[in-house]
Amino acid sequence: MGPRGLVAELLLLLALGAAKSGPSAPLRRYTPDWPSLDSRPLPAWFDEAKFGVFVHWGVFSVPAWGSEWFWWHWKGTKLPQYQSFMKENYPPGFSYGDFGPQFTARFFHPDSWADLFKAAGAKYVVLTTKHHEGFTNWPSPVSWNWNSQDVGPHRDLVGELEAAVRKRNIRYGLYHSLLEWFHPLYLLDKKNGFKTQHFVHAKTMPELYDLVNRYKPDLIWSDGEWESPDTYWNSTGFLSWLYNDSPVKDTVVVNDRWGQNCSCHHGGYYNCQDKFKPETLPDHKWEMCTSIDKLSWGYRRNMVITDVADESTIISELVQTVSLGGNYLLNIGPTKDGLIVPIFQERLLAVGKWLSVSGEAIYASKPWRVQFEKNTTTVWYTSKGSAVYAIFLSWPKHGILSLKSPKSSSTTQVTMLGVQNNLKWSKDPDESLLVYLPQLPPSALPVQFAWTLKLTGVK
Known part of the structure; x- marks a missing residue:
């Protein structure tokens, strides 16, 4: 094989490689069905x-x-x-x-x-x-x-x-x-x-x-x-x-x-x-x-x-x-x-x-493994990366929110969107996560309804 043949073969191999590897690969065509x-x-x-x-x-x-x-x-x-x-x-x-x-x-x-x-x-x-x-x-x-x-x-x-x-x-x-x-x-x-x-x-x-x-x-x-x-x-x-x-x-x-x-x-x-x-x-x-x-x-x-x-x-x-x-x-x-x-x-x-x-709990979020739970208040869940968001529609009695679905760990942290400090939490006998909500007057809360908790370190 002469030099021209070698060059042609190399070009062919390069073309095949490019076709396999992506950008110049032919784009998929959709048929009318x-x-x-x-x-x-x-x-x-x-x-x-x-x-x-x-x-x-x-x-x-x-x-x-x-x-x-x-x-x-x-x-x-x-x-x-x-x-x-x-x-x-x-x-x-x-x-x-x-x-x-x-x-x-x-x-x-x-x-x-x-x-x-x-x-x-x-x-x-x-x-x-x-x-x-x-x-x-x-x-x-x-x-x-x-x-x-x-x-x-x-x-x-x-x-x-x-x-x-x-x-x-x-x-x-x-x-x-x-x-x-x-x-x-x-x-x-x-x-x-x-x-x-x-x-x-x-x-x-x-x-x-x-x-x-x-x-x-x-x-x-x-x-x-x-x-x-x-x-x-x-x-x-x-x-x-x-x-x-x-x-x-x-x-x-x-x-x-x-x-x-x-x-x-x-x-x-x-x-x-x-x-x-x-x-x-x-x-x-x-x-x-x-x-x-x-x-x-x-x-x-x-x-x-x-x-x-x-x-x-x-x-x-x-x-x-x-x-x-x-x-x-x-x-x-x-x-x-x-x-x-x-x-x-x-x-x-x-x-x-x-x-x-x-x-943060809405844009670019994904559904979590559990979408909602009903206890004393309705809670809806979303997720993003390793964070889980619990959005509760009404304020629970005594300011304690019970969440059945998230499984806590030693690294669990809970915050409320719009409030700076971490919230305290504990586990009750049936393994539910009890979150102690901030004791603020209604006017100082970040929103008037549908408050959002961000949970990290939970499964």
């Missing part, structure tokens, strides 16, 4: 984030009455109370399209929103780019005269919020409804038993590809899938492109609403259903989405204070969700002008204040 797509590992950022803010905003924010399903309740199921509302408040012949110009977003200041979300401790924000009404909050080229650039605000709302959120190192997610209640092409496909895909080719898919290429989202929160299977929506084709060739292929996270057969079975993480709350630790990453207004996702002018979830309920749900391995996505509905009403601001800031003390 669920076994392949479901095998994709979930990008780590999502599990570490734990808490996000959901924003439902659109033309439904103009009537701002009943719920964001206003158009459907008025013209779809024709509920009498919606018929009466329109009759009493709007002239005859007023159409849903007439609400469009009134969706002004006049006081929408994306930086103010993003500051609020950061102060709330949110690690990701999910904005409705398009709800089931079909109005797009960006200049979609396939939603002529029914988008925020042509009608109403005359602004790219999705793009403006993206810039503000990313400036603050918050991940940006886009909610997108696959269906549109009254789109003629969707109604035609529905009439054809979803054997045709006129709507998918003309509207759904062009919009999804446009959103990804234009805004490079960290998350796609799909919805509106329930009337037809994923094969109608071409979901697996889109997701294989998303995971293989899109500009966000390595970082993007998706949920499970990609067809009536997918929820809780296929996709990225599982939503399962709105306000999903499992009783035990699921074996798949999941998210609980819920709303501060218990009766609606969009803003309602007729909301009353008893419809609003209180601070302790929200924080308890966050704790429970994270303890069971989930993420907590908390929704607010801004007004048609782009204002976030004070009660929603107050609730978000309360979560942020609690997380500023207790976030």
